[in-house]
Amino acid sequence: MANPSPTLDQPPELYEKHKVIHNKRVDGPFRRFKWLAMVVTLGIYYITPWIRWDRGPYAPDQAVLIDLANRRFYMFGIEIWPHEFYFIAGLLVMAGIGLFLVTSAVGRAWCGYACPQTVWTDVFQHIDRLFDGDRNARIRLDKAPWGLSKITRRTSKWSVYLLISLVTGGAWILYFADAPTLFQDFFTGQAAPVAYATVGILTATTFVLGGFMREQVCIYMCPWPRIQTAMLDEKSLIVTYKDWRGEKRGSLKKAEKNPGEYGDCVDCLQCVAVCPTGVDIREGAQIGCITCGLCIDACDQVMADVGRPRGLIDYATLEDCKNEAAGGAPKPPWQTLLRPRTFVYFGVWGAIGAALLFSLGVRSHTDLTVSQDRNPPFMLMRDGSVRNAYTLRLRNMESRPRDMEIALDGLPGGLLWTGSIQRENAARSQTVEVPADATRTVRAYVVAPSDTAGQSFAFTLTSLDEQRESDTSETRFVTPEESP
């Protein structure tokens, strides 16, 4: 190949100015579904912290609470302690596999309807419409010189942006403390500095990412669309322009003049006008397409207007497109759900979920940990008997104080007392009260007669309530003879 490339008198622009997307209003089934998704997701986000859930006097009454200070995670009837973090890890794994499952079943549905970036962008785009009118009016206003009217409009619109951003950032912190209290403290200036910092940061990100960056986040910042390119295959449901039906594009007039030469696409560009990320779906699947289906709504309307069948742009798999292009009958979309990939993902997802539920159901609310004093390993007492010391951690995961019995299992002749129970009252077992929803650290002393040999034994912990939960922890009794 020769190299007759043109000398570059004017090098191309290295950086691209952000083209603001002014998407047109559209109505249709997908738009209505998007409304529904917005109401549901925002509703969950804003309302959840305010739901109350009675857990008795010793635990918070907030249904969903991430109590970082006390290291507890509450979700309705479930309470997670830090040592049970694998439940959270399991939920995150489920969320990940859930995304895979959704992707293999319905393509980029997360991107199109449920992603916070999508939802908040949608909200902000509706605000644009409310303040500045629909697409054409907004384009005109964008080009208009800065005057009093434009400044007023912009500042008022941006104030509403800011208000929504503030509410967004503000709702986030309510998940981490008692919502009504924090709400009050926040406005009376008594909340923790970290609360204000968090609200500040989230307000700023919502304002910038939702108000201005919008589709730039999806195209340049988010890794998910890029992962999607590896996740989608010819059996994935995507929003597709059926080019075999649409091409060659031409207006109605042209088509009337030359019947048979033109396809169904009248090149009205409505699909581009309504797109929230500004892509042209007719170029095929692309990273900017979040598969929200608004172009389907727009195209279906146009097709209805010009009296052509709907679905020139539609949810379809690439495989179906090939099949349809070859004259085959279209497959109903639900058939894409039933294939090995979705079954495997669902199986894995369901198995993890079932395992988590099972372990949640059988977990004990009583736990004992024993650590033996290493320095000194044993203690000779005045009467020649030998004493060992242990630190016991008694965990009470119930939201009420419970009496628990610590007992020696093994070690004949051994007697037990604790820091709060005097040696005079030494016995084979002792009862201590463990506060509600807490771990009590007890220093335990075990004494055995002078002729006792070093040996293993166990502490058993039994809750003295109707549950009679118990836990056992093996440890060792060290004597001078066996000590090096």
Added chain:
Amino acid sequence: MANDPHNETRVDQPTGTEFVGHEWDGIEELNTPLPRWWLWTFYATIVWAVVYVVLYPAWPLVNNATQGVLGWTSRGQLAEEISTADMARQGVRDQIAAIDIVKLPANPELMQRAVAGGAAAFKVNCVQCHGAGAAGSPGYPNLNDDDWIWGGDLEAIEFTLQHGIRWEGSAQTRFSLMPGFGEVFSDGQINALAGHVLSFTDRGQSSATGAELYDINCVACHQANGSGNRTFGAPALNDAIWLYGSSEAEVRQQIAVPNHGVMPGWKDRLDPVTIKMLAAYVHSLGGGETLPAPEVAVLEEGNGQP
């Protein structure tokens, strides 16, 4: 793919992207411009770096580095954090200072804090002799056991900590002096005496000589049955715990040429609150004795987080 020099906007068909015009051996560059805001974030990082260099220590020089106008140092930050922590503890220290040590056990939470503070102070001031686990070593008493030469309740421990034992720095120091009998007694007499002392714990043969020598010379302090006397700081000889060793040779040695260990008084070196906390810690080690007056049980358990 023939290039037409007059066609400025050729498009790569598969991607729909324009060519830039650069070509190397048939490989051409497509025009995929970076978003401009990306460039602004790059400029922003430069501005950030400049501000950072001005505010914080940054440029290494030969012997030091530029200081930065904020004057921040990691050492300074540490000092600040320590003083913040000290301030946070001040309330507890004030409470401990105000309370009489005999009333400490009645306040389990304060007692627990005192024990924790004492544990920290112990690691700094006491482990050199008494060991990290307070188990002592020959000549340095074990503080975990239930044998106390001068008393093992909170008040007695606090007093020992304040004034020491055989400590010249304090007029009130606890003082006892086991006389040396090496020059007075013959080896045989010392052997007999040692035998009698060891017979309290069934490990030696008591003899008439030994018993007589003990009755004349030792009973006044160590008592007839060898139970010792705390008023004089005379250790019990009838128990399993021996400060200077329990073998016959070690007992003979202690009769003939006794050791006299010294415990420093800490009154002039540590503040009263720290001494009080140390007393609480030592008392909590497992051998602490209840005060003569009936008191609420000593609590050192806490409702700690896991």
